[in-house]
Amino acid sequence: MERPQKMAKVNNMAPAAVQITAKQLLREAKERDLEIQAQQQQQQQVTAQKKQAAAQAQQQQREQQQQQQLVKSQAQAQQQQALANATQQILLVAPNTFITSHQQQM
Numbered sequence: 001m002e003r004p005q006k007m008a009k010v011n012n013m014a015p016a017a018v019q020i021t022a023k024q025l026l027r028e029a030k031e032r033d034l035e036i037q038a039q040q041q042q043q044q045q046v047t048a049q050k051k052q053a054a055a056q057a058q059q060q061q062r063e064q065q066q067q068q069q070l071v072k073s074q075a076q077a078q079q080q081q082a083l084a085n086a087t088q089q090i091l092l093v094a095p096n097t098f099i100t101s102h103q104q105q106m
Helices: 022-093 095-105
Strands: none
8 A cells, every 4th residue: 555645734824925816827828829829920921021032033033034045146146147148248249259269260
């Protein structure tokens, strides 16, 4: 058989200077829970805003790259057109000169 443990003797039987009810304890606990939930929601909103800002920055970067590629492609097309125009001018101005000088070398 086990011996029952002795209860500790309470020396101070005077009431506490500040009394608190169970209702007040529950109210304070609920307030703390609400504060924690509000902080978590705020953190989630900040995280979502950061993610959205990062996605927008990536989109802008992609658009800039596409714009740069378009400008580069247009510049290349202009160069090709200028080369084609120059070649056409050469062939129109002196078609016989090339043939004549080539025949003389033979």
